Amino acid sequence: MASVHVPLVLSKPRRSGALAALLFALTACESTPSDKAPGPVVEEEAASPVVTIDAMDNEQHVLRGGFQLDAGVVRVEVYEGSILLGLAVLEDGRWSIPWQPGHESESLEVVAYHDGGTEVRTRLAFQRLGFGTQDSLYAAEALLTLPTSPDTTTRYTLDGSTPGPTSPVYTAPLVLLNRRGQPAPLSLIPTNPAESPEPWRWKPPTAPTTLATVVRVRRFAGETPVDAGQARTYLIGQPRAYTLPVLSLATDAVNFFGDEQGIYVPGRVYAETPGPMQGWGTGNYMQDGKDWERPVHVEWFDAAGATVFAQNAGVRIHGSGSAAMPQKSLRLYAKEEYGPELFQADVFPDHPLREFKRLIVRTSGQDQVGSKLRDCVLQGLLRETSLALQACQPTLVFLDGEYWGLHELRERYDEYYVATHHGLKRKDIVILEGDGILDTGEDADVLPYQELLAYVREHDLSVPEHFAYVAARIDVEDFIDYHIAEVYFGNEDWPDNNVKFWRLRGGEASGDTGPGDGRWRWLLHDLDAAFVGGPEANSLGRLLRDERLGESFVVLFRSLMKSPDFKGLFVSRFQWHLENTFATERVLALLDEAAARLAPEMAEHVARWGYPASVESWQAEVEWMRECARRRPEALQRYLREELGAP
Incomplete structure (x- = not known):
């Protein structure tokens, strides 16, 4: 179901669940279930203050939202369908209430009462998602059902990390909401030293970072995992779909950003041996080899949001000097120790191969400060020659659910490339x-x-x-x-x-x-x-x-x-x-x-x-x-x- 936020000002306060049901029915035409896939969510502008439903703590089963602090709101009621859940707790422009959805839950409605006798309400109708189905990357606000099995406990995470024996236990459908306005902590981590030359020194974001929801699931017998786990990425309530394919990478944040083992930061290596900053300097990101490979879950979606491939893999930093720049290229490894031994998919348009041992997620190298298309488009000029060339697909990347910007998915030159292209x-x-x-x-x-x-x-x-x-x-x-x-x-x-x-x-x-x-x-x-x-x-x-x-x-x-x-x-x-x-x-x-x-x-x-x-x-x-x-x-x-x- 598509979600709709409709602020409505009433002249009298609502008194009963029956009246709530009547009012909901009269205004629910915009949230009628449809067989069509949900489109981008559009939040309507309103002259009156709007109360929002914008956060859910699935582990603690607490629903949250906001309201205009200076609007004279004195009471907030929350309804599931026509059933009053209760009065929300109000604090500093935020409201919260305990709520655990059921498998039959379909909608929520929040009503904010003002001291002047008027009320504003917001309705939210949920789309139903099943974790094992090939749902689109794009979805409206949703209730997500996770897989379970007898004699095992299903545990999950929502931050990209691998579920462990202390991760939340799945007991009820997960509520997935648009994450607009929530923190994006990874985007605030400097990815090169403050002493880096100004032309490529890290800068903080200048606008809120778009956030996806990465759901990772793993089954346990006691504290022992019984499978390798699965992951699924959703962009909930996006105002628009992206025009490019999307690559979602999920890993424990310490693998990229930890001082000791993080491959994307200056870290311990820079702290111990800073190196001259008039060159590229030093850092964890300058290290290479198997010791600097980290596990990652990879999902790639085409421009329409359909899953092209999803699997566990290894990841390393790719490049030499460009590794010192803020946005870094990555190298993906398909290996038996992680999962499938190949990436098998039609990744590149008009390309004869659909099996790849390694892939590059490239930032355009040093051209990331310029055109961001030189290597990709200029190699493309030579497609009709017999020269060896790397297939290229512009792609947007999300890292642990945070928007990570424009990249190019590329073939990598190595013995696998030569062997597969020439049958050697x-x-x-x-x-x-x-x-x-x-x-x-x-x-x-x-x-x-x-x-x-x-x-x-x-x-x-x-x-x-x-x-x-x-x-x-x-x-x-x-x-x-x-x-x-x-x-x-x-x-x-x-x-x-x-x-x-x-x-x-x-x-x-x-x-x-x-x-x-x-x-x-x-x-x-x-x-x-x-x-x-x-x-x-x-x-x-x-x-x-x-x-x-x-x-x-x-x-x-x-x-x-x-x-x-x-x-x-x-x-x-x-x-x-x-x-x-x-x-x-x-x-x-x-x-x-x-x-x-x-x-x-x-x-x-x-x-x-x-x-x-x-x-x-x-x-x-x-x-x-x-x-x-x-x-x-x-x-x-x-x-x-x-x-x-x-x-």
């Missing part, structure tokens, strides 16, 4: 990063790349045989497309950072002519610094000549440029991309589509985090990217002529 054996995947540092594989797996770099230093690649040696060890077309993309984007956090590449160990002996052939291929990622230098940035000249770039990061590209064959392929392919992949109209269309997708949610995100600084500054940043899209092709055509003698 995971154990033979080798991934290196930077200038040849081992990421995935065995120590000896770095040798083939070290030998390749040694070869290009010692041989002139203008000699066809020497170029052929290199072409047998790297996918030349992949290497060219990868470098063209980075140059077009003018990525200033590359090539001496954010470099990953992979090969299949032993693939060179397989006779495979595709991704399993043992050649090195590159993984495009982290475009947060794209277009930072503006539309005229000569990123091609920087790649060719800038001595500040470490030699080991650029020696392969610069050596290949000595080959007429490679240089000709690079120039012709670059010009094709500028006319097609990076055609101004195409880039503008994708930018506009991405910005339109985020726009309805940007104001609430800005109020929560303070980054971007305002909706207007975000719009200005997106417009700057549009300007780059308009002018970048002409500038790069000029640099191709000046630097490489292109026609």
Whole structure:
């Protein structure tokens, strides 16, 4: 049932339950049960003071609400249907009364009597929810029935924490109300030190935080849990549904915010070893590995509010420098120790895969202070190439029921990604990063790349045989497309950072002519610094000549440029991309589509985090990217002529 708050002023006080029933019947047309799913709740404006029903202590069975303190309220009566429950206790503009709903409960009505002889009332009709059903994320005020079984005790929590042997025992339907105005304590916890540089220093929210209700349930035999538990998230009485999917994460708050073990705060690590704040500093959030993985329950809802998947998983902080910023990226792990070994769902539109071992919940990295869409939308420009790319789905996150802002659900580059995308054996995947540092594989797996770099230093690649040696060890077309993309984007956090590449160990002996052939291929990622230098940035000249770039990061590209064959392929392919992949109209269309997708949610995100600084500054940043899209092709055509003698 949809809930309706209808203030009504009567000329005479109500005297009996019978009259209450009559008045309720005369005005209940707006709360008539419907077969349709409840829509957003709209609270009507009224000139007269309104008494509210806004809180329920399900453990102590106490119903609460408020009234205008200066309105002369002298008495508040509470009715369940037509039955008077009693007089509420009044204190400082708040009222409270003991109440335990039954399985047949349907509605409440609260009447506030004024000293002038008038009364104001509010009615509330409950929707009925069953915990085990696939209810929508969005619901009206509701009575929730939890699962029970003989010989066990059902315990629950409503704050995201895991139910334990001392958690409340379920004895009656839970009352779920809109949590507007309730505290949001997690949002007030600083997530980097006060000494952090001002451009990315944590800021408190500037508006009330939207709160969901996370119901976690677990059955116990005595003090021993007999199952892994379940969880369900509800957004009760929302004025509007969100326009994006929603990811709800539930965990014991200490796992994210405890000084000793919290992965989202400076914590003990910063207290003991602060580090220089002119860099990224130190903190619990800079730690990695299994020791810094925490259990979490994950629910992901599509834009309509339907559950896509729900399961227990592991979570770690994701990223390097960006982990020091206020809003942090997360990495989700599907593991047998928590539950299902895969995330199985159609998470990404138009994506061939529906099974994922790991997922990233990304904040846009350092671009969280700018456009919040660079990496996602710019990778999307390259979907029609053969480059490795990470699927992306903009998503809103709630953490233990508190609104946590805009993120992107992403694929993660790792051995699982490569194996599933190309149908290869995971154990033979080798991934290196930077200038040849081992990421995935065995120590000896770095040798083939070290030998390749040694070869290009010692041989002139203008000699066809020497170029052929290199072409047998790297996918030349992949290497060219990868470098063209980075140059077009003018990525200033590359090539001496954010470099990953992979090969299949032993693939060179397989006779495979595709991704399993043992050649090195590159993984495009982290475009947060794209277009930072503006539309005229000569990123091609920087790649060719800038001595500040470490030699080991650029020696392969610069050596290949000595080959007429490679240089000709690079120039012709670059010009094709500028006319097609990076055609101004195409880039503008994708930018506009991405910005339109985020726009309805940007104001609430800005109020929560303070980054971007305002909706207007975000719009200005997106417009700057549009300007780059308009002018970048002409500038790069000029640099191709000046630097490489292109026609």
